[in-house]
Amino acid sequence: MTETASYDLQCLGVSKNYGAVRAVRDVSFDIPNGSFFSILGPSGCGKTTLMRMIAGFEEPSAGDIRIKDRSVLNTPPNRRNVKMVFQHLALFPMMNVYENIAYGLRCNRMSKAEIERRVSDVLARIELPDVADREIHQLSGGQKQRIAIARCMVLDPDVLLLDEPLGALDLKLREAMKIELKLLQHQFNTTFIYITHDQSEALVMSDYVAIMNAGRFEQIGTPQELYHKPKTAFVAGFVGDANRWPCRVVEAFGTTLRVETEIGLPLTGVACGRNPPMQAGAHGELFVRPEFIRAERVRTDGSPERAGPLNVIPGIIDSQLFNGAKSRVLVRGPQGMRIEADVTLTGGEEDLRPGEKVELSWPAEQTRCFAAAGSATGADPGAEPA
Amino acid sequence: MRSQRDIRRLSLFLLLAPFALWIVLLVALPQLGMLFLSLREKIAPRVYEYGFANYVSFAGEPIYWNTLLRTATMSLLVTALALVIGFPVAYYIAKIAGRRSRGALFLLILIPLWVSDLIRAFGWILLLRETGVVSSLLQWSGLVSGGIEFLYTDATVVVGLVYTVILFMIVPLVSTLDGMDEAMIEAGYNLGGNGFTVLRRIIIPYAMPGIVSGCIVTFMLTAGSYLTPILLGGKNSSWFTAQIYDQFITRYNWEAGATFGVLLLAFTSVVVWIGLKLSGQSLSTTVARS
Structure with missing residues (x-):
């Protein structure tokens, strides 16, 4: 146990250039043994x-890739003990299930007997013990998926x-396969590296997620860290939903900032991201997640006192976006500013309806302010083509 | 309702009519006629007897069936060479060449088809005869003293035939390989296969329908070819089609010629059938697919 490597995979300053195009720039990371690691980023x-x-x-044009502490740079693909599940699975259509798994x-x-033993063993582990003699075209989408994994895991x-193996499945099956993949990873206790542009896949299944943008790793962390403590504007915008407004810093007290949005709305926020700390006059971008914004009816007897630093703005409900437990309202704020806030819609009298005047409030510590940088423009999550 | 169905039936009939006429008049009837001719024997002017006498005399004359066997063997050799040469070419066009150069390469392969067989055979004669380009070049460079006759050998016939039929090997191969997902080849390597394993276990099995259909077309074309063996092989070629021609035209023995024709068709069909059985393919999965 003491002799085994502590990292299954390490990348040290890996870069890849295609002519003048820098596809991957100086990426470094370590993946501990037996973890589920996702690389999440927009296409391209x-x-x-x-x-x-x-x-x-x-x-790679530069850098080193190590598997179990041994560099594999000069090892051809067929000698690396890294197996891959392809985007469209690439099962061999001229072979049946047994032959597909036995190929490797x-x-x-x-020996023949050993192959037979291992194939039936892996088929039992993926809970498809009776499909060995089937042809590939006779399998369902989910079964193909599992055979592709078994072919590698054997x-x-x-x-x-x-490589985005769930992309071709329909929604229901994809939800089921997410859980199944996670369970399979647990069962085989092998390091899985999962590439996807779908953040819900990455967040649900992974122990660690790396957010990749324009060839770089923006941040590596647990799904909770990425969601609640984003280090860059791109991560804050890409992971989860967020209201984002451009702003200017008015005053800075350490990490607490008083800022003004484009339309002159004063708000309190916290400085996030890397140094140098933001100074008065600096331009930045604010991120507020809809679930931290409380939308409440304006009361005639005045608002109750609240504790803690709070941003409060008035608004009128534009529309209701009903989606069960994840329902949301679109609110028109001062000067037409658009704000999304999560609400609970019970279907009763209490529900907020379009046209109603509301007061929006959220804590200052949930108002993240990132310095505006040329490259830190995030893609719209969800607008990603499959 | 009724009339509409009639119209549909009529249009189907009209659409199929040219095809049916072609099959019946140009393929089925002549073959039946040949079969009929082959079964009769002239015993006196205008007196015929029906039986297998022609087939018996074919079997009794070694030179005839030796020619048939020789034609089949050389056709198989030509088919094998066309496959060995054509497969890398097809693989390059379908998998390695860029999207833009692929069309141009395919066109280059097809261009020779625009020139007739006869002209192409004469091209070979210009190159290979005693006073031809190759012989003159060798003499000019001083490698040989006298002129060399390259024509009228088996090797020349094989080379000429491979050149003539290789297109029909490449085209089905390209179309089959084109449909192969690159990820499948990568998966072959990823799972531990080396170049040879990937070729043998993945690429060739995947391309099998194309290989078999290319081989069938090439073999049939070669065994039935007349011009190339005669022009490049001369009298020594002893090609079976030459025997048929000889019986029909020179000796005016239609009965024997018809017998040879039927035997050639039957024999090549048997070879193709054996090939299909050995490769585990069927006609519908190969020729129909590509």
Whole structure:
């Protein structure tokens, strides 16, 4: 146990250039043994290139990739103990399920009896013990998915790469497969590296998530850290939903900022992101998550006193976006400013309705202010094409 | 309702009519006629007897069935060479060449088809005869002293035939390989296969329908070809189609010619059938698919 490596995979300053295009820039990370690690980013951010370098299909322009503490830079793809589940699975249509799974074992020149034992063993583990003789086209989408994973796992890889394998499935099946993948990872206790542009997949399944943008890692952390303590404006905008407004810093007291939005609305927020600390006069961007904004009817007897520093603005409800427990209202604030706030809609008298005057309030510590930088423009989450 | 169905039936009939006429008049009837001819024997002027006498005399004359066997063997050799040469070309066009150069390469492959077989065979003669380009070049460079005759050998016939039929090998191969997902090849490597394993276990099985259909077309075309073996092989070629021509035109023995024709069709069909059985394919999965 003391002799085994503590990291299944390490990337040290990995870069990849295609001519003048820098697809991956100086990416470094370590993945501890047996974890579920996701790389999340918009399409074209370089995540597929990074994965192909780990698998050995591309050579990095600079940097080192280590598997179990051994550099694999000069190892061809078929000698790396890294297996990959392809986006469209790439099961071999001319072979049946048994032959698909046995292919890798045969490449390792294993005896026939041993191959038979291992294939039936892995089929039992993915709970499809009776499909060995089926043809690939006879399987359902979810079964194909599991066979593709079994085909890799039967080889006992150090790292399993998954390239958006849920993309082709319909919504219901995708939700079910998320849970199943997580369980399979637990069961095999192998490091999974999961590439996706779908943040809900990454957040639900992963132990650690790396947010990738324009070839760089913006932040690596647990899903909770990324959601609640984003380090860059891109992460704050990309992970989860957020109201975002451009602003200017009026006064700074340490990390507490008094800021003014474009339309001159004064708010209190906290400075986030890396140094240098923001100074008065600096331009920035505010992020407030809808679930921290409370929307309440304006009362005639005046608002009750509240504790703690709070931002409070008036508004009128534009529309109700009903989505069960995740319902939301669109509020028109001062000078047409648009704000989204989460609400509970019970279907009773208490529900907020369009046209009603409301008061919006949220704590200052949930008002994150990031320095405006040219490159820190985030993509709209959800607007990502599959 | 009724009339509409009639119209639909009529239009289907009209659409199929040219095809049916072609099959019946140009394929089925001549073959039946040949079969009929082959079964009769002239015993006196205008007196015929029906039986298998023609087939018996074919079996009794070694030179005939030796020619047939030789034609089949050389056709198989040509088919194998066309596959070995054509497969890398098809693989390059379908998988390695960029999207833009792919069309141009495919066009380059097709261009020779615009020139007739006859002209292409004469091209080879210009190159290979004793006073031809290759011989003259060798003499000019001083490598040989006298002129060399490259024509009229089996090797020349094989080369000429491979050149003539290789297109029909490449085209189905390209269309099959084109449909193969690159990820499948990468998966083959990723799961531990080396280049040879990936070729043998993944690429070739995937391309099998294209390989078999290319081989069938190539083999049939080669075994039935007449111009190339005659022009490049001369009298030595002993190609079976030459025997048929000889019986029909020179000896005016239609009965024997028809027998040979039927035997050629039956023999090549048997070879194709054996090939399909050995490769585990069927006609519908190969020729129909590509």
